[in-house]
Amino acid sequence: MSLVLVERTGATARNFVLHLGRISVFTGRIANRARRKPFRIRRWLDELYNVGVLSLAIICVSGAAVGMVLGLQGYNTLVRFGAEESLGAVVGLSLVRELGPVLTALLVTGRAGSAIAAEIGSMVVTEQLDGLRMLSIDPMDFVVVPKVLAMIVAMPLLAALFIAFALFGSYLVGVLFLSVDPGAFMMSLEEAVEFDTDVLGSYIKSLVFGILVGLVATYRGYTAEPHAAGVSAATTSTVVVASVATLIFDYFITALWGA
Amino acid sequence: MLRPPRGENRHPFSMQAMNKQMSERDNHIEVVKVRFKRGNRLVFWDLCCTFPRSQISVILGGSGSGKSTLLRMIGCLEKPDHGDIWIDGETEITCMPENQARNFRHRVGMMFQHGALLDSMTVYDNAALPLREHTDKSEAEIRREVHGVFEAVGLREVDRLLPGQLSGGMLKRAALARALIMAPEILLCDEPFSGLDPQTICLVENLLVNINRKFRVTMLITSHHIESTLRIANHVVVLTDGAAVEGTTNEIAASSDPRVQGFFAPSCNQPALHPTTAQIRREQPSAESPA
Numbered sequence: 351m352s353l354v355l356v357e358r359t360g361a362t363a364r365n366f367v368l369h370l371g372r373i374s375v376f377t378g379r380i381a382n383r384a385r386r387k388p389f390r391i392r393r394w395l396d397e398l399y400n401v402g403v404l405s406l407a408i409i410c411v412s413g414a415a416v417g418m419v420l421g422l423q424g425y426n427t428l429v430r431f432g433a434e435e436s437l438g439a440v441v442g443l444s445l446v447r448e449l450g451p452v453l454t455a456l457l458v459t460g461r462a463g464s465a466i467a468a469e470i471g472s473m474v475v476t477e478q479l480d481g482l483r484m485l486s487i488d489p490m491d492f493v494v495v496p497k498v499l500a501m502i503v504a505m506p507l508l509a510a511l512f513i514a515f516a517l518f519g520s521y522l523v524g525v526l527f528l529s530v531d532p533g534a535f536m537m538s539l540e541e542a543v544e545f546d547t548d549v550l551g552s553y554i555k556s557l558v559f560g561i562l563v564g565l566v567a568t569y570r571g572y573t574a575e576p577h578a579a580g581v582s583a584a585t586t587s588t589v590v591v592a593s594v595a596t597l598i599f600d601y602f603i604t605a606l607w608g609a
Numbered sequence: 610m611l612r613p614p615r616g617e618n619r620h621p622f623s624m625q626a627m628n629k630q631m632s633e634r635d636n637h638i639e640v641v642k643v644r645f646k647r648g649n650r651l652v653f654w655d656l657c658c659t660f661p662r663s664q665i666s667v668i669l670g671g672s673g674s675g676k677s678t679l680l681r682m683i684g685c686l687e688k689p690d691h692g693d694i695w696i697d698g699e700t701e702i703t704c705m706p707e708n709q710a711r712n713f714r715h716r717v718g719m720m721f722q723h724g725a726l727l728d729s730m731t732v733y734d735n736a737a738l739p740l741r742e743h744t745d746k747s748e749a750e751i752r753r754e755v756h757g758v759f760e761a762v763g764l765r766e767v768d769r770l771l772p773g774q775l776s777g778g779m780l781k782r783a784a785l786a787r788a789l790i791m792a793p794e795i796l797l798c799d800e801p802f803s804g805l806d807p808q809t810i811c812l813v814e815n816l817l818v819n820i821n822r823k824f825r826v827t828m829l830i831t832s833h834h835i836e837s838t839l840r841i842a843n844h845v846v847v848l849t850d851g852a853a854v855e856g857t858t859n860e861i862a863a864s865s866d867p868r869v870q871g872f873f874a875p876s877c878n879q880p881a882l883h884p885t886t887a888q889i890r891r892e893q894p895s896a897e898s899p900a
Contacts, residue, residue: 473727480686481725485739485787486714 376569380498383491390496397500401462405508408461409454413512416453417519420444424520425528437530438539441520446548450513452600455559458501458508459592463567466497467588470571471581479572494572498564505560506553513552551607558603559596566592636698637662637795637827638683640853643692643703645678652678653689654851660844663825665817667838669872670848676831677722679848680797683829684719685710696795715743718788718826722800724780726772726787733768736787743791758786761823762816778809782816789820796820798830802837810834814841835873847872 424440470493473479479489517539524530543549567588574584638660645653652675660666668676681687683694685702694702702713726735736755740746746754759767762782767775775783781801788796801817802810818841821828832838838845838858845861847854849868854861861869 476723476728477721477725478727480681481719481721481727481787483686483711484684484714484717484719485742485791486711487738487742488711 372573373565373569376572377565379490380495380565380568383488383495384499386491390492393492393496394499397496398504400465401458401497401500402504402507405458405461405504406511408457409508409512410515412453412457413515414519416449416512417441417445417516417521418523420449420516421520421523421528425524425530434524434528434530435534436538437520437524438535438537439542441524442517442539442543443548445513445516445520446543446552448600448604450516451509451552451555451559452596454509454512454556455505455563455596456593457512458505459563459567459589459596462501462504463563463588463592464585466501466564466567467571467574468581468585470494470497470568471574471584474572474574475576475578475581489572494568497568498561501564501567502557502560505563506556509552509556509559547607551603554607555600555603558599562595562599563592566595635662636660637696638829639693639695639698640679640683641693641695643682643689643694645675645682645687645689647678651851653692656692656848656851656853658846658853658855660827660829660846662827663821664843665821665828665830665841666844666846667842668829668831668846668848669833669835669838670831671872672833674848675851676848677799680719680799680829680831683795684717684797685713715791716793717795717797718791718793719797720781720784720788720799720801722803724772724784726780726783728772730771731768732764732770732772732775732783735772735783736790739787739791754790755786758790761789761820762786763812777804778806778812781805781813785816785820789824789826792824794826796826796828798828800831800833802832802834810837817841 420441421437424437425434428434428436428440470479473489473493479493482489482492521532521535525532525535570584570588570591574580636659640656640658643653643656645651645656656675656679668679670676678687682689682703685705688703692703696702696713696716700713702710705713726732727738730738733755736758737751740751740754744751759765762785764779764782764786767779767783772780772783785798785801788798798817801813805813814837817828817830820826830842839862842858845856845858847861847869849872854864854866854869856864862873864870864873
């Protein structure tokens with residue numbers, strides 16, 4: 351019984367190291383291709399549309415909803431201490447430092463990351479990647495690199511949009527519904543949030559999350575088993591691995607950056 | 610030349626032996642002692658076969674006999690565990706690194722079983738893609754070439770359609786057009802007749818024969834379809850038990866090798882009807898009799 355447990359643990363650890371090695375090689379190949387001509391601007395713009403523009407609705411609606419909830423919860427807590435004027439600071443700091451980049455990464459993983467993994471996985475199943483190879487076109491160059499670069503560019507922009515809509519939502523609830531002074535809300539927000547630490551830290555976080563989600567999604571799709579269940583497994587594992595990696599990296603960036 | 614069956618299938622690989630064989634017939638592709646395992650299953654064991662230049666070679670074999678794998682090896686998409694594949698008797702492709710393989714693939718076109726066209730692009734863009742990637746031709750020249758190939762394969766008014774909007778026969782022809790656009794010297798066709806109705810099979814057959822005559826391209830076709838094979842093949846390779854039996858169509862059709870005979874004239878009897886079906890047919894004889 352214990353021997354089986356040891357065996358399984360060993361196999362899991364070996365698989366983990368194996369995938370870590372492969373994803374490192376995969377990352378190296380992407381970095382190598384990304385700086386070489388031809389730069390596929392048209393394909394990158396298409397992917398930017400798929401990842402960025404098509405995620406706008408979910409990001410805006412989720413951002414506003416999260417902001418409204420934060421405004422409500424923050425007010426209910428602060429009013430006990432007579433500090434409801436600090437609502438802007440509380441909401442602003444939590445959104446800019448943590449919730450904005452993290453929730454955006456989780457939402458984009460669910461919407462665009464899974465779509466990327468499924469698309470590349472189905473290209474594996476239908477031999478489209480082999481078809482490209484037979485045309486002497488490198489699929490890494492043609493398919494993978496534009497998607498990863500689009501994700502890296504889109505993630506910080508989407509996070510900024512999420513934060514803006516969330517702040518709007520919390521302002522709406524705090525000022526219009528709960529009668530917090532609008533001047534006090536804006537002033538506390540402005541005083542609490544600093545560009546050098548908070549905003550820059552938030553940008554770096556979303557940049558790292560963009561790289562993570564892009565890499566995981568393309569890697570899982572590219573290495574999908576060539577059957578329907580393989581595509582399904584690739585999609586599921588993209589969401590799970592990218593979400594968990596986002597949360598783990600969030601801790602380390604916060605600890606290192608001090609944001 | 611009829612290759613000996615497995616067991617005696619030992620190719621004395623040396624340049625002299627190859628040169629001698631080349632002088633007998635102009636072989637474009639030579640597969641020498643290829644071994645390949647997929648998982649625990651042995652696909653090829655010392656597989657030796659040749660494919661003559663500018664002719665249509667059909668690779669026959671049961672499901673799982675490695676027909677598509679052999680094509681993929683010749684297209685450098687898979688590497689054998691052991692053995693060589695020679696092109697023109699001078700280029701060995703199994704040891705090529707990926708960047709050299711990419712250059713080699715300029716000489717090869719492949720028509721995949723299910724087309725493998727990029728489903729996010731229109732049929733026109735699919736066919737134009739290699740020209741846009743590898744040549745400096747203007748859009749007008751590309752348009753002219755793509756429409757020329759479309760005409761050669763009998764495709765009309767499909768420019769703006771996506772691959773998902775094509776019928777099975779049109780999809781095969783679109784895949785063939787893309788494979789031909791760079792004027793390859795070797796054309797690999799994986800199951801071009803699968804999933805097609807008899808009329809479309811004849812159409813694709815004629816198309817392949819015409820293309821072979823017109824462009825003098827060396828064609829390798831995998832198929833289960835015996836009738837088509839007999840009609841179009843100049844050379845037949847039968848894959849069986851991990852090895853190959855090869856010869857001209859007549860030689861293979863007249864072969865006394867039991868494995869080849871079994872493939873050409875399978876001894877399967879008419880399957881027994883389900884009792885209920887048999888009863889219905891007995892009760893309604895007029896339904897089967899011609900009007």
